[in-house]
Every structure is written in C-alpha cells, then in structure tokens.
Amino acid sequence: MKKLVFVFVLTTLFSYCDAQTKKWISYDGGEGPGKGKKIVLVSGDEEYRSEEALPMLASILSKRFGFTCTVLFSLDPGTENINPAFQQNIPGLENLSDADLMIIFTRFRELPDSQMKFIDNYLKAGKPVIGLRTATHAFNYSRNKTSTYAKYDYRSKVPGWEQGFGRVVLGETWIAHHGIHGKEGTRVLVNGIEQDAKNPLLNGVKDIWGPSDVYTVKQLAPGANVLLYGQSTNGMDATAPVNLEKSIMPVAWTRTYSIVPGKQGRVFATTMGAAVDLKSEDLRRLMVNAVFWAMGMEAKTPAKADVSVFGQYEPTMFGFGTHQKGLTVSGMQK
16 A cells, blocks of 8 residues: 555656646647648747737647647746746747747747847748737847847847847837727727738638737838738727727738848738737637748638637736736646
8 A cells, every 4th residue: 555655646746747847838730731830939928928828829720720839938947837027038949940930929038048049040040920919029138238139129229130129020119009008909900901802811800809909000110011900999898989089000910021131031910919819719810820821821821710719718817917826837738
C-alpha cells in the first residue's frame, strides 16, 4: 500500500511540475488547406486579454483548417504563471525561426535581446504579420534604451524606424482613443468600400460589432489599403446606435513592409481583437480569412469559414488588473 501511495504522489508531483514548467502551447495541424504551415501567435498585453483570445483562435486554425499553431505568453519568471502585466518575458520566440506567419497581440513589451532577436530575424526575412489591437504599440523600451532593439519602441526616433514596429511594420503607431474607452464600442462598416466587395478577406463577413472602442488612426503609412472602417457606438452592446458626431476611422487594413531590401512581407492589421471582441463570429471569420491572405493562400479562402469555437468561450472583460490570476500555460490549452 505504501508503495502504491508513493507512486501516486510521485506521479501527481511530476504532472504538477510539468503543468508549471510548460512555457507555451502547441496545436498540431491535421488535414486541411493549412497542412504543413506553421503559425506562431504571440500574446502579451495588460488590458485586452490576448492570453485568452489567441489560444481560442489557434484551436480554430488548427482543428478546422490544419495549421500547426504555437501560442506564446508573457510569463512571470518567478512563478512561471501567465502574467500579462510582466512586460519583459515571452518564452518560446525561437519558434518563429521556422514559422510561416506571426500573429502578434502585445502591448508595451520590453523583451531582452535574447528573445527579441527572433522577432527581428523573422521580420528581416520578410515573412507575413498579423497585428491585433495593441500591436500598434507592441513595444516600449523606456527602461532599456540602449537595447539593440530599442528602435522597436512605439515612440522611436531612430532614422528609418520612426514610431517603431507599429509604424514601420503595421502602418500605424499608438495615437489615442477615438471612442470613449469603456463606454463606446465599435460598429464596423463592412460594406463601406465598393472595390473590396469581392475581396477574399471579406468572405462571409457581414456583421462585426465589438465592445472595445475605436482607436484613432492619424495617417496610415504609404501603401496601406483600408479594408474596413468603424464607427463609435453610444453604448457597450451590439444594439447601441452609432455616434454620428464622431468621424469614422480605419479599423482594418493591409500593406506590405520591408526591413531588408528585397525582402517584403504582407501585413494585415486591425485595431479590434480584444478577447471580448472575438465573441463576434464575423470578426473571427475575418481573422481566419486574414491568415489565408497573409500567407498568399487567398485562393483557398473558404466562402464562409467555419469559426465555431471548441468548448466554451467566455472571455474576461478588458481592463487593467482584471486578468485571471494564477493561470498556467497548460490550463490555456483549448
């Protein structure tokens, strides 16, 4: 009996340790148009619950479309729990070395050079990028201004890297809230651009509303093509009327970027994407369509992608300090 108890305790201990030490989650791709393609999804923001949104999105991309997906998180180096408020640690970025697409949803990260070099190498190779919400201000090197990668800072003044990753890669940096944060949502004008009516990025996309507010977009970088505009809504639910006193703003666009001459990559960027925004079926569908487009697979974009979630998806409302405490990486596998 003592031997059985010992084996049980030892097995439980190893299982517990494994759950605590796992630093990212992976979904093996199966059959589907994405078979053989690898996507790395990088979470890490204090406010909009990217740590909840990206595992859900990864499970859809993997299980429904065959993409192999790896999701990374901001981890507290002490507990190794997910802690989006800790800005200086995202283990697993080496997975970008053989990735076909990076989906990034970070805010004000200040990563060590040993991690940041993998993002830098990925971009120098001209590989595609999808940026969500706070990715316009993905990095903030206010504490380590001598870092090799301080030029990624959203306020960068380095020649050729003015306004950092957001401007140079995605096409815009952080400007301001256009809508009233926490009081106004975003109603997307899906049919606002006639020339995009047959764009595969909009396949099956008819109705998008989200509770996160509209971001100000001052002036997109040259070559950016606005895909969707959004209006502020007078309220935080899908039935709220639009605020006609406020102008529309771009909420999704495409462009190409180039860090190294001759190496160009496709970009899809959206100022939406909070975990609660992604309760919108058509916003999830837009994201799936963007994955196909970004990798040059637009001919394989489904007419109406199946984006139903696996299990329950009840994301935490956005806000500072409202993230779920004590989350382990293993616990986020969908």
